[in-house]
Amino acid sequence: MQRRDRQLGLLYALPIGVFLAVAFLAPILLVAAFSTMPPKVFSIWNLPDFSAYYTVITQGYWKTVAWSLGMSMAATLILFVVCWPLAYGMAKVFGRFSLVLTIGVVMTLFVSENIRLFGWVLTLMKGGLVEGYVRAWTGTGFDGLLYNVPVIVFGLCYVYLPFMLFPLAQGIAMVPEDARAAAFDLGATRWQIFREIELPLAMPGILVGSLLTFVLAAGALAETKLLGGQAVIVIAEEVETAFTYGQNWPLGAALAMVLIVIVGGIAIWGVGRADLDRMMGRR
Amino acid sequence: MRTSRLMGWLLVAYGCAVLAFLYLPLVSVGLASISKARYLTFPIRRYAYDWYGEALASDTVRDLLLVSLKVAGIVTVLSMVIGFLGALAFARYSWRFRKAYQKLILLPIFFPQTVLGLALLMWFNTVGIIPSWKTAVVAHLVWIAPIATLVISIRAYSFDPALEEAARDMGATTWDTLREVTIPLLMPGVISAGLFAFLLSWGNFPLSLFTTGADSTLPEWLYAKMVSGYSPLVPTVGILTVATSAVLLAVGLTAALIFKRARAARKA
Numbered sequence A: 001m002q003r004r005d006r007q008l009g010l011l012y013a014l015p016i017g018v019f020l021a022v023a024f025l026a027p028i029l030l031v032a033a034f035s036t037m038p039p040k041v042f043s044i045w046n047l048p049d050f051s052a053y054y055t056v057i058t059q060g061y062w063k064t065v066a067w068s069l070g071m072s073m074a075a076t077l078i079l080f081v082v083c084w085p086l087a088y089g090m091a092k093v094f095g096r097f098s099l100v101l102t103i104g105v106v107m108t109l110f111v112s113e114n115i116r117l118f119g120w121v122l123t124l125m126k127g128g129l130v131e132g133y134v135r136a137w138t139g140t141g142f143d144g145l146l147y148n149v150p151v152i153v154f155g156l157c158y159v160y161l162p163f164m165l166f167p168l169a170q171g172i173a174m175v176p177e178d179a180r181a182a183a184f185d186l187g188a189t190r191w192q193i194f195r196e197i198e199l200p201l202a203m204p205g206i207l208v209g210s211l212l213t214f215v216l217a218a219g220a221l222a223e224t225k226l227l228g229g230q231a232v233i234v235i236a237e238e239v240e241t242a243f244t245y246g247q248n249w250p251l252g253a254a255l256a257m258v259l260i261v262i263v264g265g266i267a268i269w270g271v272g273r274a275d276l277d278r279m280m281g282r283r
Numbered sequence B: 001m002r003t004s005r006l007m008g009w010l011l012v013a014y015g016c017a018v019l020a021f022l023y024l025p026l027v028s029v030g031l032a033s034i035s036k037a038r039y040l041t042f043p044i045r046r047y048a049y050d051w052y053g054e055a056l057a058s059d060t061v062r063d064l065l066l067v068s069l070k071v072a073g074i075v076t077v078l079s080m081v082i083g084f085l086g087a088l089a090f091a092r093y094s095w096r097f098r099k100a101y102q103k104l105i106l107l108p109i110f111f112p113q114t115v116l117g118l119a120l121l122m123w124f125n126t127v128g129i130i131p132s133w134k135t136a137v138v139a140h141l142v143w144i145a146p147i148a149t150l151v152i153s154i155r156a157y158s159f160d161p162a163l164e165e166a167a168r169d170m171g172a173t174t175w176d177t178l179r180e181v182t183i184p185l186l187m188p189g190v191i192s193a194g195l196f197a198f199l200l201s202w203g204n205f206p207l208s209l210f211t212t213g214a215d216s217t218l219p220e221w222l223y224a225k226m227v228s229g230y231s232p233l234v235p236t237v238g239i240l241t242v243a244t245s246a247v248l249l250a251v252g253l254t255a256a257l258i259f260k261r262a263r264a265a266r267k268a
Helices: A002-034 A051-058 A062-093 A096-109 A113-124 A129-138 A149-173 A177-185 A190-201 A203-218 A222-228 A235-243 A249-273 B005-033 B050-057 B059-092 B098-110 B113-127 B133-157 B161-169 B174-203 B206-211 B218-228 B233-267
Strands: none
Touching (some): A002 B059, A002 B098, A002 B113, A002 B133, A051 A249, A062 A096, A062 A235, A062 A249, A096 A149, A096 B005, A113 A149, A113 B218, A113 B233, A129 B005, A149 A222, A177 A190, A190 A203, A203 A249, A203 B098, A235 A249, A249 B113, B059 B133, B059 B174, B059 B218, B059 B233, B098 B133, B113 B133, B113 B206, B133 B174, B133 B206, B174 B233, B206 B218, B218 B233
């Protein structure tokens, strides 16, 4: 019986395992190999000289890395504050309304990110929904609200809200009602219950939500391009530029490696700590 | 300690506000799509539905639609099959490398999609494959097959192994057990994974961007038009793609509801 389980497990894991090895791990290794190549070559059969990394360090690319990481950190913090009450409601208060909310939020995930961000462009631009109506009602308009750093962070918050909300709700659902009631009976204030009971017990959910949001936002591209105009350049855009206009694959690969190492490091660390069997409800 | 009524209502109001916020940009796109003017400014003065006629009659839009449908359709079927097997290995059986395997499945979901698209482009180039819509299928699968695996795994976790053992004890072969017990039990999970796969592939842009070669999907075309300046067709085609997903989702949810009701009625 156990032996058959082991064989079947391995057998069933093969299709997706082989596929990911060929179409996910191999391309990443290729990027790693390319990043060591001399500038502007298009094959990996050259002598590696690591000059692309030298360029990354000396040409001030750290600034774009800092922008990407800084904006995704800001978005993660804002989303935590915005989502907490809602996640709390979904886990403890709402009942039926939770389902409505879940379906409503999940449905937005199926609409192309482009279209939703374009909608914000139409909403916030000069002559857009907000400015247009303000001008029509008050007679005085203002410049559009687009093309600055706060609006990019706003866009990141908008797009990645579900990735914070659902893990948080899952985490808060794991806080036992008894523990909160006991703390309350012992005279704890609302704030003390939050800090001493809810925050530590919901930590797995908080961790997953924050990591997911941060990692996805760090690699984001469309938000900066559509909402930010030329306000800042993020790392994903530098990677794209190096590959397309720059025609410098090794530089693009080295920049991609910087992003991969940061994101991959955080993701592997976070995923390594999570017990998937418990989180997904194994019997 | 109970949450007070007032607090409950405030939270519900907050939830509604967040939902409104999530859908506001789609309202803007919807309004823009029925504006008569070639250059959009709010408030809209004259409404017209001409752009819809033009979009539906356009050959470009038809080609884009075909490419998007082909990609999403194939991705759906393949992720259902791969995800079904993958979920059994993920959740049902205990085997040696299961923990490592579970983590491998999660990694592509975290991975920045634009970079994944570029990495695949380099990979196809090195191996000597010319990118077309078929390579986009591969790119979408890297991200969507793991998601399908997770969706089916949730169902597989609540599956009682005793059912499979009972079938075996009565003399069923591995294949019989799979066909008669495992597949029917996991079917709801497989179908919702298929729905997820289709919708995610249909709306995906960052993976398609570098991997479709000369072909183009709907979200790619929309992005190209958005970056190069306003065209009145952009909101119209955007709303048409959204409407397609919405109809599909509505059909899926209704079918699930009917299925559940029918099953409850049979039990009663």
